[in-house]
Amino acid sequence: MNDTRNGFEKRAQRIKDKIMRTTLDMLRTSDPKRIRIADISKMAKVSQVTIYNYFGSKEALMREVFIGYIDKAIAEFIEFMDGHHTLKEKIEYIIFLEKEAYSDLPPGTIKDLVEEDPELAAYIEKVYREYTAPLVTRIIEEGKASGEISPDMPVENVLAFIQLYMNQYQAILAMAAQTPDREKFLEGMVHMFFYGICGKE
Structure with missing residues (x-):
C-alpha cells in the first residue's frame, strides 16, 4: 500500500513540477495578465482540471x-x-x-x-x-x-x-x-x- 501511495505522490509531484516549469517559461516571455490556464494547460500537456486541482487558481x-x-x-x-x-x-x-x-x-x-x-x-x-x-x-x-x-x-x-x-x-x-x-x-x-x-x- 505504501509503495502504491509513494508512487502516486511521486507522479503527482512530477505533474505539479511540470506545470510550474511551464508557467515559469511562459512568464519569461509573456505578460502574466495575458497568460490563461488554458494556455498553460496546452503547453504543459495536462488538463485544465488538473491545474485547478493542484493549485486552485x-x-x-x-x-x-x-x-x-x-x-x-x-x-x-x-x-x-x-x-x-x-x-x-x-x-x-x-x-x-x-x-x-x-x-x-x-x-x-x-x-x-x-x-x-x-x-x-x-x-x-x-x-x-x-x-x-x-x-x-x-x-x-x-x-x-x-x-x-x-x-x-x-x-x-x-x-x-x-x-x-x-x-x-x-x-x-x-x-x-x-x-x-x-x-x-x-x-x-x-x-x-x-x-x-x-x-x-
Missing part, C-alpha cells in the same frame, strides 16, 4: 511559481555570500543581484506579479527582513572590521548607497548594453561604488 499557481523562483535566488545568494569571495565581489553580486534575473524574468513581470498579489509582496518583504538585510549587514560589518570599508561609515549609509545602485540597475544595465564591453562597464560601476570618480584605492 491561476493566481495561486503564479504565486507558488514565483516563490519557488525567489527561494532559489535566495539560496544562491546565501551560498555566494558564505563562499570565499572578496568584499568587492560580494558587493558586486549584491548590486547586480538581478542582472541574471533581468535576462531571465523581465522586471516588468516581477513588478506586476508583486503588485497584483499582497501575499507575494508580504513574502518578499519577509525574505528581505529575515535573510537579505541581515546578511548584507554582516558583509558590511566584516568589511569595516577588515578596513575595506571605512570604520567611520555607518552601516545605514552603506545600505542606502547599495539601495541607490540597485534601484537604478535597469538603467545601468541598459547603459552597459550600449557599450562595447558590457562586463567592463559593470566592473567600472562597482569600482566607482568603492572608490568614487577619483579612483583612489
